[in-house]
Amino acid sequence: MEMATLGSCGFILWLVFASSAVTFLATSAAGSSSLNSPSAILIQVDQSGKGDYKKIQDAIDAVPSNNVDQVYILIKPGIYREKIVVPADKPYITLGGTDATSTVITWSMGGSNLVETPTVAVLASNFVARYLTFQNTYGAGAQAVALQVAGDKAAFYGCRILSYQDTLLDDVGRHYYSNCYIEGAIDFICGNGLSLYDKCHLHSLSDVQGAITAQQRSSPTEDTGYSFINCKITGVGTSVLGRPWGAYSRVVFAYSYMSKVVLPQGWDDWNDPSKQKTAFYGEYRNYGPGSSVTERVRWSHQLTSIEAAPFLTKSWINGREWLKPLPTRFRKPSWK
Template identity: 70%
Template sequence: MAAASGAILIRVDQSGLGDYTKIQDAIDSVPSNNSELVFIWIKPGTYREKVVVPADKPFITLSGTNAADSTVITWNDGGNAPSQSPTVKILASDFVGRYLTIQNTYGKTGKGVALKVSGDKAAFYGCRILSYQDTLLDDIGRHYYKNCYIEGATDFVFGNAASLYEKCHLHSISKGDGAMTAQKRESPLENTGFVFLGCKLTGSGGAVLGRPWGSYSRVVYAITYMSDVVQPQGWNDWEDPTKQKTAYYGEYKCYGPGSKRDKRVKWSHSLSNEEAAPFLAKTMIGGRGWLRPAPTQFRKNSPIVKMKPNEN
């Protein structure tokens, strides 16, 4: 476990006043099998690069300054396998992303992933994640997203992670046949699924809350505002009726015009207090054991520098 008392500070600044001008160069400077907290502070600007945090470099934070729209990581790639197109790939454990816009501008002609998260124990605060199809590949591991904005049209949150989205905003730009999630849980023995707690769903056209990429797909929306972008049926079976018996799709105390359940598919669930309880805390992701506050002390090599970054 990395020491939590302070973090090594690396500055990225396109003007040349930091340690590096490119984000990837800063990541590359972190030694393999890193065991210390590393805080890579990215000054405002638009960074046109693909970024990878390798599996052997845990405990890295990538952070903008205070608002996600001022620090943008952007690329244009798509049409190939989802694992190849991401603008940003997180393969390492114990990663934190803060106040960043991560986008793929590939557009409407195919799959273009903005962010792929495959490391365990990853957390994102105040980030904007933007694309059209397959925006966020929430691949594997335990993940936490808070106060994030996620935009897309088709399956724009997909994968088989165990993830809690708290106070996040999902915005559909579908023309009418979109799907907000495509969760890939393939066995009842897997403790994976997506939970949206205290979130907001908006957009144009229409979209379902989810469809089953995996037979045992699991998605729960709790205490979430649903605009009329949510289609009345709520969910679909991806043209495979057998998945109606195995997918687990639940709603709990949601509100707004899209939350009405009178026309929902019969195989979705209106959760009781008892049924919803496991999804209303960080239990599924074990978050209390690994989520950490932002560091307030930084050092470059030996001297300690006291700073006060924005709260999560």
């Protein structure tokens, strides 16, 4: 069962079972063909000292380089003041909490070098996060990334991603965000990923003229862009849906609720009219007071059903080939 459809209470009960069952599972045949459900190595992080590690980074560091096993790092509730990196040579890691509001990874760092600021930087492929908060508390005045995703095939379920400027650096690779809450004011979803946002809540903190997205596609040959499906946009002031970080920036919103925070023009060319000819900004069957297209910039696109179709399913990110179900069998690591 996908985490996105599993209630938090049910997930907590499941985790209790997983924790108590791990000793038994360690003695079973982890790769037995008689069991159809996926398995994973289980590591527990608990600040009280009752887990395998007290710090999340220590648990990640313990995973061998060039790892080929699914590793589930279960993070007990708490506020983890850490600056974390999941390195490129450690794929197949899941970071999982029980409730995003009570399991928080936080740091405070801003600056002019975007990639130096993330609270959490995911550089590895086949990464998953479930029910966690990623937070950068730096505030206004500089780039301050809460989460950088620069690995291919990364998925996020029920997470909260919080900062002010450049909150989510959706950088490189194919990514899936399901039922996530993303908050910021200026270009708070940015980068050059190929990403699907499914049932996410986007909340703008900008008082005036904020920007939700700054997608960075720089060439028509690049297979990148952001698709937002069944999402919700709220905020405290006004914002555009996006502006082009790259000349061929590509963003589509479909079946999404737009509050009055969305400015009537919808999109901005970032003071470069030449990008009006190359950026691709599309909308399809959105609703709410901010969804009216009567005053949209003329260079945006109101899509037909045929034009919208490629953006509306997991096929947009080839997700059916790599999105995996939640593990249901666990074992202790042999390398601990």
